[in-house]
Amino acid sequence: MSNPVLILVAQRVALGLLLLLAVSVLIFTGTQLLPGDVAQAILGQSATPQALANIRESLGLNDPAHVRYFRWLSGILQGDLGTALTNGQDIATALSQRLRNTLFLAFWAAAISVPSAILLGLIAARYEGRWPDKLISGATLATISLPEFVVGYIVMFLLAVKFRWFASVSIIHPGMDFLERLNAIILPVIVLVLVVLAHMMRMTRATILNVMQSAYIETAEMKGLRPFTIVLLHAFPNAIAPVVNVVMLNLAYLVVGVVVVEVVFVYPGMGQYLVDHVAKRDLPVVQISGLIFASVYIGLNILADVISIMANPRLRHPK
């Protein structure tokens, strides 16, 4: 009975892996098109031709592109991410630290924003056109319309500089315990929640309102059910699919798209790590970071698909 679902999921995963392979080629080609190279970037303005040649030689930058691609891909498949060209750090160690930080921040931002967005969306739908709806919609639209760094600076100015409640620098390091970490990331979490809330909230509201037009809702109303019960138990299950898609999109954003917030709050996440290495043309790091970001996107989209399938009886039990 669960076979059709399993097959669907397996298909999605296989497609995702194929897509990932294609993305790896794209990433590699893209990074080859960048002007300048790592030797130039390491030495900067004070590079001499001699020093440049020495670095290029020692890093093996003189091999043809396809040789380097397959060397890189086979390394990754064997779990060997290599070392950074610029400072010789083990990429796997440095990257896993940064990735953990990114996921930590994304998790807490999501844990707060997703339930509140859905709840606010349900409330807004329940009181459509009345003041709670207008208040919620207005406030969230305002926060989404401001660029992240503006929201960031405002929050920082008020909560860190003016009132000194929280730290303006969110650097976390292995020596900190869980509560210290949580305290350090409060400001970026606030900003991220404000940024992603509106999108998910408005999608929830719109789909629910759409479903509310259906005949079975009218039936529920005529049965005399309380309006919020109708919204939550009758309308929401049918709105899950579109809402899940938007939620996943925002979760992916929380993992891969928060470099601006990272810079403002000096948070040591993946975004800043990637940007640093792009600037220095440290391609092994750029490529693996790109690949991780792509996997996050693809993975979350597969998850969204699967949840949509599970939520839809017609897909769950195909004829």
Add this chain to the structure above:
Amino acid sequence: MNEELKYLLGLTAKRKFSRRAFLGRAATMGMSAAVANTMLAGAVRAEGPKKGGVLRLGLGGGAGTDTLDPALAAGHVPFHLTRQFGETLVNVTPSGEIEYRLAESIDSSSDASTWYFRIRKGVEFHHGKTLTAEDALKTLQRHSDKSSQSQAVGLMMDIVSMRADGDVVEIALSAPNADFAYLMAERMLVIQAGGGFGNPADGNGTGPYKVVEAAPGVRYLTEKFANYWDEGSGHFDQVETLVINDATARNSALQSGQVHMINGVDPKLVEFLGRSPGVQIKNVSGRGHYVFPMFCNTAPFDNNDLRMALKYAINRQEMVDKILRGFGSIGNDIPINASYPLFDHTIEQREYDPERAAFHYKASGHDGSLIVLHTSGVAFPGAVEASQLFQQSAVAAGIPLEIKREPGDGYWSDVWNVKPFVASFWAGRPVQDQMYSTAYLSNAPYNDTRFHNETFDSLIVQAKGEIDPAKRKSLYGEAARILRDEGGLICPMFNDFIDAHSDKVAGWQDNPNNEMMNGFAATKCWFA
């Protein structure tokens, strides 16, 4: 000074009276804030350093790609780290003299072509080894080796041979160089155990602090090295360096008390930051400058009249006022200013003169086609705006100057030193010879103006070997005049280093050599 003020000064230096209140009291007695501040700094220094505490630095200019290898320490943050864990043979003092560090004395042959550095005894590396002349020798060899990746390779070109003899490192040069000792103050030439051949990024130096944690682009932690040789340096128990690349975030971190010192204060934000309580702005005019180099061998810039036209067509004062917000001084188309030793003050200052610009432009016979200036925000802070100002003032003189904005990414590899007319910057060097031989001699490694002038070359070489300071000064003056009137450099302004620290920090001394007291803020300051 009256008795009351003297009394208050003593109290303030001991931190029993607030600095703000002292300045206010001094003002009511008719003393300007600048004078009162200087007086206070002197009194605090006289109190002597106090030991202990954890200093937190918020520094811009770090990246996840940084390394502790001094040979590759290009950005600001690696530079400050090398200052914490390592030391060079000598330092350059704020007034431009040589201060002996790991070298306890220096000698040279009478013609300044052979140099002898006597290595200090009783200095220990963090991993336990005792410093020897062999370590210094190996370090210099690593940086001068032809296959070296060090940025110092270019500086070491003149070295013919080196050897260690007991406590002395002997260095023979291919040509006399009266300033050779200054080269040994270069930040890359941190003396490492065994020369750093094994693991150059291990952070094993002789500096006042040893590296405890290093997370490039995020955070570094160093702590006082118990066996450090010099009582006068390294007053904190620990130094935590946080990498904060965003200027506004740095300001906030200082204002909210999360860090005690920051570098690179944005000129636009200085006034705002200076108003916050407990914060002191420290700006010092240095040798760094913002430039527009032209290739002297590429049309249309191969015509000296056209170069002169552009030099007269730039409004220097306007740039200092608008781009640097007054935190800097005007340039004179030479890479040298009054903060260099042996500067010739008699060189006439070039001003904005649209008429003379128009005259030279006409004399150049330029066909009227657009003259393209390549610029980008990464060339220097405010480079695009400065280029626009240049365009406006040039057009007012009838010169068809056009701006082409280039992407910041790849600017230093594809635009600077490649295109014939660009925006750029120089950090400056401790002595004139080093600046000229880095970029203006015919065979200079970074001759970004493609300037080839035999008279100029011979003057610089002659000055380099001249022992008599008065003669050297006049030789440098003559060379500077040639560069100013024939060279390809348009240098509109010298920028100040602007740092800031909290009132908790004492012992700050302005140093024109580089930002943050030439990187010694963490080793020479203390908690008041």
